[in-house]
Amino acid sequence: xxxxxxxxxxxxxxxxxxxxxxxxxxxxxxxxxxxxxxxxxxxxxxxxxxxxxxxxxxxxxxxxxxxxxxxxxxxxxxxxxxxxxxxxxxxxxxxxxx
Numbered sequence: 001x002x003x004x005x006x007x008x009x010x011x012x013x014x015x016x017x018x019x020x021x022x023x024x025x026x027x028x029x030x031x032x033x034x035x036x037x038x039x040x041x042x043x044x045x046x047x048x049x050x051x052x053x054x055x056x057x058x059x060x061x062x063x064x065x066x067x068x069x070x071x072x073x074x075x076x077x078x079x080x081x082x083x084x085x086x087x088x089x090x091x092x093x094x095x096x097x098x
Contacts, residue, residue, distance in 0.1 A: 018051030020044070020072065022098070028084045038083040045072040055080060056097040062086050063094065 021044045031037045045051055050073050055065045064083045072078050086092060 016047070016049045018045050018047035018049050018072070018074070020051055020053065020098070021046055026082060026096070028092075031084055031086050033086050033089055036083055036085050038081050041080050041082060042077055043070075043072060043080065044077040045074055048074050050074065053078070053080075053098065057094060058097070060094045062092065063096075065096070 022041055026039050026041065028037050028039060043053055050071055052069070052071050054069050056068070057063050057065065062085055064085070066081045066083070070078050070080070082096070084092070
């Protein structure tokens with residue numbers, strides 16, 4: 001305080017955390033029945049701490065993920081491969097939980 005002048009400065013502190021960035025949509029396009037098509041997804045950690053990534057699908061037997069579990073250090077990237085092997089003809093939609 002100087003000469004009766006007072007100013008309040010708000011301060012905030014956040015817990016260090018990972019910030020995982022990835023493409024949220026995968027489009028396999030047209031895939032013939034009983035063939036394979038793969039897409040690679042890049043996961044990048046823009047945070048300041050390591051993070052554990054676990055990729056899960058709920059009852060999607062036509063989808064395989066490699067790797068399903070991995071760690072990403074701060075400032076680093078990891079690639080996961082999603083492979084689609086359709087058994088039936090038709091439009092396929094599903095959810096991959098990260």
